[in-house]
Amino acid sequence: MHPSVRVKPESEFANGSIPQQKLLSLLRLIRLLKEPGGRTMAQLLSELDKKQRTMQRYLKLLEEVGYPVDKTTTQPARYFLFEPAPEGRGIRHEPLNDQETELLNLRLADLGTPNPVLVSLRQKLQLPALLLPQPHELRSLRQARILETLALGIELRRRVRLLAYESGNTGTVRDRELEPLALANNYTQLASNDVATGQYRTYNLSRMGGAELLDAACTLPDSDRRPDVFGMAETDQWTTIELLLTSRSYQQLLRESAAAAVECQPAMTTEQAEGWTHRYRGRVHGFHGVGRFVLGLPLEVRVAAPESLRQFVLDKVAGAKW
Structure with a gap:
């Protein structure tokens, strides 16, 4: 012994x-x-x-x-x-705190369509190599693998198959073969061409059960259309809008899309006196996405322009069945 x-x-x-x-x-x-x-x-x-x-x-x-x-x-x-260097020489480093991690994530989101290197960086920030992942972490790990597959398909211009994708309109669940174009809105949406129909489609990562990289190359024409910051890509046309935001709605907008930060400016003095902190000026594909955002925060957002957006929101309120 x-x-x-x-x-x-x-x-x-x-x-x-x-x-x-x-x-x-x-x-x-x-x-x-x-x-x-x-x-x-x-x-x-x-x-x-x-x-x-x-x-x-x-x-x-x-x-x-x-x-x-x-x-x-x-x-x-x-x-x-403490993590030693690969050569065996220890490198003392203090881990990132929550604020530092959030800032780096926002800056990475500003870099546009990710390549595998950016995907790897985001995974290291959000999904460290943990021993025995807990149940609540498994969903994040699965989405990270999906994101990596989609980013690789974009980089290599190869088709991908979405596994068990749940439609938000019909609720049906089935596989879908598509040609990925770009990731948008903090990596929560995929812009793509649907192989079966040849049409442009956007898909939410939260509804994907998995993703497979296929050997087939992308052949459909590329599209410049990308989801707006509110997740919509209804048409090829863009409409410029302006919103007044409180601190709460401003933070919510940044959570939906970090890219919106560059389109926000401090509100004017007279507007700040009324409780508004920022003015957002951006472009949208139709009013359904931004309308949902406005109606979801009715006391935190004011439509400044155009009048057609204000009327769209008023019509939705008038037709509501409480």
Whole structure:
């Protein structure tokens, strides 16, 4: 028997409950330490429901079995797993916090149609390599793989097959073969040509069950049409609109599309006195998308122009059945 190995009494291993719970806690601790930003000691104690003395023992145990635990110099200190360089030389780096990650995501979204390198960067920011992904993370992991496949199809000009795509209009679920053109609106939509009909179509990533890269090259004519910031691409025509936004609706607009930031300007002094913080001026394909945005935040958005958009919204309100 190795001198460093301590054999516990059989009673301590009764039904395997104690070692199993301890192993589960250690695995959960590793997962938390690998997430962006790490965790403070208070967060670790709360999320794992442990006392500080036990947590310190767990952290020391991880180091003993080869997991280098480090912590930030900020207060309160945040604990994370130290990642060595490929050559074996350690590079000390503190993990990105939530604000830094969000800013980098916005800047990456401004770069337009992604290539595989941009996709990889976004995955590293949003989906770190975690041990034992939790159920709520599986959907994000699946969408990341779908996004990577679509981006590769765009880059290589090859067809893709969407697996088990759920139609928002009919609710039917079936596979669809298409030629991808571009990803839009914070990578939530795909602009494409449908192979079966030869027509331009947009698809939401949230409704895709999966994606396969095909060997067939894209042959249909490319289209310059792309979804507007409200997710619509009804026609080839563009209409310029102007909206007054409160702080809340401004933040909601940026969540829907980071590209909208460059089309927003601070509201004029007289408008700010009425509670408006920003004025958005952009182009849309029809009024259905922007109309949905306005009606969804009725006290947070005012239509400044054109009059036809204001009338479109008023007609929708008049026809509502409450």
